[in-house]
Amino acid sequence: MTEIVHVPLGDRAYEVRVGPGLIGRASAEIAPLLARPRVAILTDANVAPLHLAPFQAALERGDIASSALTLPAGEATKGWAEFSRAVEWLLAEKIERRDVVVALGGGVIGDLGGFAAAVLRRGVRFVQVPTTLLAQVDSSVGGKTGINAPQGKNLIGAFHQPSLVLADTAALDTLPPRDLLAGYGEVVKYGLLGDAAFFGWLEKNGPALATGDPQARLHAVRRSVEMKAEIVARDETETGDRALLNLGHTFCHALEAATGYSARLLHGEGVAIGCALAFELSARLGLCSQEEPSRVRAHLKAMGMKCDLADIPGDLPGAEALLGLMAQDKKVVDGRLRFVLARGIGAAFVTDQVPPEAVRTLLSDALAAA
Numbered sequence: 001m002t003e004i005v006h007v008p009l010g011d012r013a014y015e016v017r018v019g020p021g022l023i024g025r026a027s028a029e030i031a032p033l034l035a036r037p038r039v040a041i042l043t044d045a046n047v048a049p050l051h052l053a054p055f056q057a058a059l060e061r062g063d064i065a066s067s068a069l070t071l072p073a074g075e076a077t078k079g080w081a082e083f084s085r086a087v088e089w090l091l092a093e094k095i096e097r098r099d100v101v102v103a104l105g106g107g108v109i110g111d112l113g114g115f116a117a118a119v120l121r122r123g124v125r126f127v128q129v130p131t132t133l134l135a136q137v138d139s140s141v142g143g144k145t146g147i148n149a150p151q152g153k154n155l156i157g158a159f160h161q162p163s164l165v166l167a168d169t170a171a172l173d174t175l176p177p178r179d180l181l182a183g184y185g186e187v188v189k190y191g192l193l194g195d196a197a198f199f200g201w202l203e204k205n206g207p208a209l210a211t212g213d214p215q216a217r218l219h220a221v222r223r224s225v226e227m228k229a230e231i232v233a234r235d236e237t238e239t240g241d242r243a244l245l246n247l248g249h250t251f252c253h254a255l256e257a258a259t260g261y262s263a264r265l266l267h268g269e270g271v272a273i274g275c276a277l278a279f280e281l282s283a284r285l286g287l288c289s290q291e292e293p294s295r296v297r298a299h300l301k302a303m304g305m306k307c308d309l310a311d312i313p314g315d316l317p318g319a320e321a322l323l324g325l326m327a328q329d330k331k332v333v334d335g336r337l338r339f340v341l342a343r344g345i346g347a348a349f350v351t352d353q354v355p356p357e358a359v360r361t362l363l364s365d366a367l368a369a370a
């Protein structure tokens with residue numbers, strides 16, 4: 001039941017394998033990449049108790065030796081301190097240029113592990129084994145690696161493509177429901193940005209996916225990865241179309257900053273609210289009918305997801321302050337904010353022609369309703 005998505009990037013091309021049970025088959029999957037039968041694994045304290053022993057046992061069955069470093073779980077790990085710890089551990093483990101580093105975990109471990117691999121001995125190969133829905137459909141694919149700076153998220157990093165991604169959809173069974181739904185925010189994003197039929201499929205099958213239907217999970221991860229692979233192949237380093245993947249993210253980043261990157265708002269929850277706001281803005285700018293944002297919100301609500309500013313616990317700053325936070329976004333070019341807007345579900349585009357006044361009014365109205 002493994003499905004394979006190719007990421008066609010010339011000499012950096014790789015496969016994303018999606019399906020249940022891949023962790024248990026790790027040795028057969030990874031062995032062809034290895035110059036010698038050993039790997040170093042980076043993971044975190046949430047993932048290790050669930051998946052590290054089965055992963056290492058699977059490697060051992062194929063006579064692949066492994067050692068593992070378990071970092072603390074959480075976004076705070078994605079900084080210089082744990083990053084240098086990881087790199088120095090890899091050096092202490094005598095990981096050589098031809099060796100392979102494995103990132104076993106969610107987005108934090110994937111981003112940090114990928115960046116460690118990018119700089120270790122000027123670059124070693126790495127395998128992503130994403131264990132969260134968010135990491136399976138987004139962060140493990142496409143080669144964005146890095147850590148956070150005091151000045152903002154993901155400001156230090158490198159493009160470094162993995163050599164292989166193993167998305168074991170059975171690992172999603174161990175995810176807390178809130179994390180699963182947050183990751184689903186990124187899945188919905190793919191339908192909204194470029195595949196109306198997929199969004200329709202999600203409207204029908206999203207509830208089954210949330211409650212654990214393995215076929216629905218497999219299909220949603222595979223289709224999301226396929227869309228991401230296609231966009232990354234067109235624009236690996238985000239000079240153009242890759243920015244489509246940031247649908248909802250300009251709003252999301254401001255909301256994450258306003259809530260202190262805390263448990264008040266998970267990234268995927270911010271993406272879902274951001275997508276709803278981006279569609280609302282598109283309708284107000286006359287790009288699509290009001291029915292489109294209504295349909296987006298209806299689906300998020302039906303899934304029990306956050307979709308309004310009112311769904312974020314605690315106080316938010318005013319519209320002006322949120323606009324100020326948006327101006328810190330990496331996507332600002334020459335002081336102009338770049339938004340991903342839509343002419344309808346499945347028809348997103350990137351623009352820097354958004355009047356700040358329209359965003360201010362949208363945010364004021366959304367805050368007033370909160």
Ligand code: GLY
Pocket residue numbers: 138139141142144242245246
């Ligand atoms: N997560 C957005 C990207 O990979 O470009």
